[in-house]
Amino acid sequence: MTATRADAQTILEQLAGPDAILRDDQWTAIEALVVHRRRALVVQRTGWGKSAVYFISAKLLRAAGHGPTVIVSPLLALMRNQVAAAERAGVHAATINSSNVADWSEIHDRVRQGELDVLLVSPERLNNPDFRDEVLPALAHDAGLVVVDEAHCVSDWGHDFRPDYRRIRTLIADLGVDVPVLATTATANDRVVADVAAQLGVGGSADRDTLVLRGGLDRESLRLSVVNAGNPAQRAAWLVSQLDSLPGSGIVYTLTVAQANDVAALLAEHGHKVAAYTGATEASEREQLEADLLANRVKALIATSALGMGFDKPDLGFVVHLGAPSSPIAYYQQVGRAGRSTASAEVVLLPGREDQDVWRYFASVAFPPEALVRNVISALEPDRALSTAALEPLVDLNRSRLEMVLKVLDVDGAVRRVKGGWIRTGEPWSYDEQRYRTLDEARRREQQAMLDYQSTGECRMAFLRRQLDDPELAADERCGRCDNCAGARYLAQVDSAVVEDSRERLMRPGVVLSPRKQWPTGLSKLGIDLSGRITDGPAPGRVIGRLTDLGWGARLRRLLDAEDAEVPDDVVQAAVKVLAAWDWETRPTAVMAVDSDTHPVLISSLARRLAELGRLTDLGVLRYAPDRRPVTAANSAYRVAALYRSFATPDAATLAQVDGPVLLVDDISDSGWTLTMAARVLRAAGAPQVLPFAVTSTS
Known part of the structure; x- marks a missing residue:
């Protein structure tokens, strides 16, 4: 049979309800895939109905006797929503991802027996040896359709490139010439479109280029604003004051996990129903938090970018960014979560001067040099x-x-x-x-564009659409809704009492420093006879604050960036507060500083002040051995190897007189290995227990 538009309309009504109407552009994509069996790239705004295109196509192809549709999908939230949507249309769908390992064998059998219409797989599965060698060939041979969702991830020019997505090129190359392929995304500029279209064409018929369908990216419901509310405490106070005035429920994005946790705690203390959602959140808890937001049981999820592509709440009322993403394209993707089925949704950016520090950090962990x-x-x-x-x-x-x-x-x-x-x-x-150098330059241009977005006087929606090379954007077009078009809707000023309260709460010092519990594997290959559990390391410790904290972060970054000097009084006072709140089993009786290449005066003076104020025995500085190797390594095994036997042996007679735990003071804890190895030295010399204390940590 030849699929008709009427057939597609019937399935759409099963998917979206009896009032749903198939648009011309949706039918153009479906016809290209089902009737002409072409390869297509659909770049359309969030909420356009891209998932309807591939589910309708999947069912029509199955009705015509073709094999199952394979959908490569990046996020578990997206998969759960898509399986539910498929069931509404009578499509038999299953997903293979990290959260349902126990079901993989059964699902593989259902694929082989032809029981599934749609199989959703995470990109990571494409390179799992069992899946790649035993399941994927059969899928590639029998597939009726292959869908690459969030296709900008395929391109390393995209804002969210993922190495696993590059495996899709191999999958597509193994398909028959008449197997249709659909790639979809809402966030692709001209360069990404060209790259993805070329990759889709791999292995296809030479006389048929990839069909590219691009639509306008204006989001008529979004009301964009930028509010320059000031320092971290002032911006947090703005949220405390304004959250309840924002419509419905929504998402507050932060740039780091620490910020998400801090802001969620602050808002909760002020009575707001919120929760933190980050990459560190367990999968089961993520699912529950998503359900809570969908059901409006929370006012907002305070989230990192872990809550992004695929989360679908049509009536999401607002998206607030506490800190700017490094790319306008990434920003457009995240704000696209809001206002899908509402007449109006608020989108507010609260930028901070420290945002660029976060951008630089993430840029520093890009693809490494050739030698490595x-x-x-x-x-x-x-x-x-x-x-x-x-x-x-x-x-x-x-x-x-x-x-x-x-x-x-x-x-x-x-x-x-x-x-x-x-x-x-x-x-x-x-x-x-x-290529890597050009990529780095492109990232820098994106960062500058994000700064330009914050300061521009032109229409903000037009600015974002231009970054995405929107083909329907007219010259001098204005949305009429953003703060630059319609006037500011939010004041930056917040009541000084709320600001001071937020500052005090955020500046409460003290973060638990969890000790290392296991030696890195393979140390024997580096000549180090250490393995298994760490039995002679430090106890749990404390830091004043993290470098990424909204409260102490900026202050501690300035402290470590400044020229080495005596410890400032505010840092000493913060350290005393941390020690006073520390629920240790036995109070320390002595203090010792860790030798420092960068801040020897800062750390030794802090240890000395704590000894004076706490009436602790001052053990001086644990010095590095003259022949020690500098610690420049990135991974744990190399760090341990560099630190192994790198400290001079402390005086055992002095330590023997210490009748309680030793407070071990350092400037910064990044990997935790310096404090671990230093604690081993002290314990070997007779210290009964070591309590690590650092000014700051990186996480």
Whole structure:
């Protein structure tokens, strides 16, 4: 049978209700896939109905006798929503992702037996050895349609590039020439569109280019505003004062996990029904929090970008950003969560001077230099698999960057993921330095554009649409809704009492410093005889605040960036408050500073002041050995190796006179290994317990 528009309309009504009407542009996409079996890229605004296109196409293709549709989807929230939508239309759908491992075998069997109409997979699954070698070939052979959702992730020019998505190019290349492919996104400028369209064409018919369908990106419900409310305490106070006045329920985005937790705690203390949602939130808790927001049981989720693509609440009333993302395109994607089915939704940006510090940090963990990448290839063997954990002590990359490098090298053909880990293929590989440099330059331009968005006097919606190369944006077009078009709706000023209260709450010092509990794997390969659980390390400790905190973060960054000097009084007072609130089993009786290359005066003077105020024995400074190696390593194994036997042996006779825990003071705890290794030295010399205390930490 040949699918008709009437058939598509019937399925749409099953999906979205009897009042839903299939638009011309939706039918154009469906017809291209189902009737003409083409490859298509659909770039349309959030809420346009991209998922309707692929579910309708999937059902029509199944009715015509074709195989199941494979949908590659990036987020669990998106998968849950899509499976529910498919069931409403009578489509048999299942998902394979990290949260339903126990169901994988059954789902694989259902795929082989032809029981599924739609299989949703996370991009990570595409390179799982079992799935790639046993399930994927059958899918590629029998697929009726392949869908790449949030397709900007395919392109490393996109705002949310993910290495796992590069595996999709291989999947598409293995498809038959008449298997239609659909890629969808709401956030792709001209460069990303061209890149994704080219990748979709891999393996397809040479005489049929990828069909690109682009629509206008204006969101008529969104009312964009920028409020320059001042320092972190003032911006937090603005939220405290304004949250209840914002319509319905919504999302407050922060740039870091620490900020999300801090803001959620502050708002909750003021009686607001909110909760934190970050990448550190357990999967089951995330699902419950999403349900709470969908049901309006909370006023807002205070979230990082972990709550983004795929979360669908049509009546979301507002999106507030406490801190600006580094890209206008990423910003457009996040604010697109709001106002899908409402006449009006508020979008407010509260930028801060410290935003650029966060941008620089994330830029610093981009793709590493060529020498480090070639070390990864050289460390692998052609016929014996090494796990990521086993490989980590052989190369100076931390776990997350190492995994990113391995995924990129896998797609490039230089390494291959197999059962048990990774092997070297022996295929030639070249480092595309020019591409990485050009990417870095593009990121810098995006950051400047985000700063320009904050200060522009032109229409804010037009500004964002121009960044996305909106084909329907007219010259001098204005939305008539944003603060630059319609006038400011929010004052930046907040009652001084609320600001002071917020400042005091945010500036309450004291964050738990969890000790390292397990030695890194593979230390024996570096000549270090340490493995298993750490039994001679420090107890749980404290820091005054994190560098990413809204409260103490800015103050501590200024302190560490300044020239080394005696500890300021406000830092001493904060340290005393932390110690006073510390629920230790036994009070420390002595204090010792850790040697510092960058802040020796700061740390030694802090230890001395704490000894005086707390009537503790001042043990001086735990010095580094003259022949110690500098700690420049990125990953844990290399850090431990550099710190191993790097401290001079303290005087055992002095420590023997200490009849209680030793407070061990450092400037910054990033990985936790310096305090761990220093504590071992003190305990070996006779200290009964070591309580680590640092001015700040990175997380």
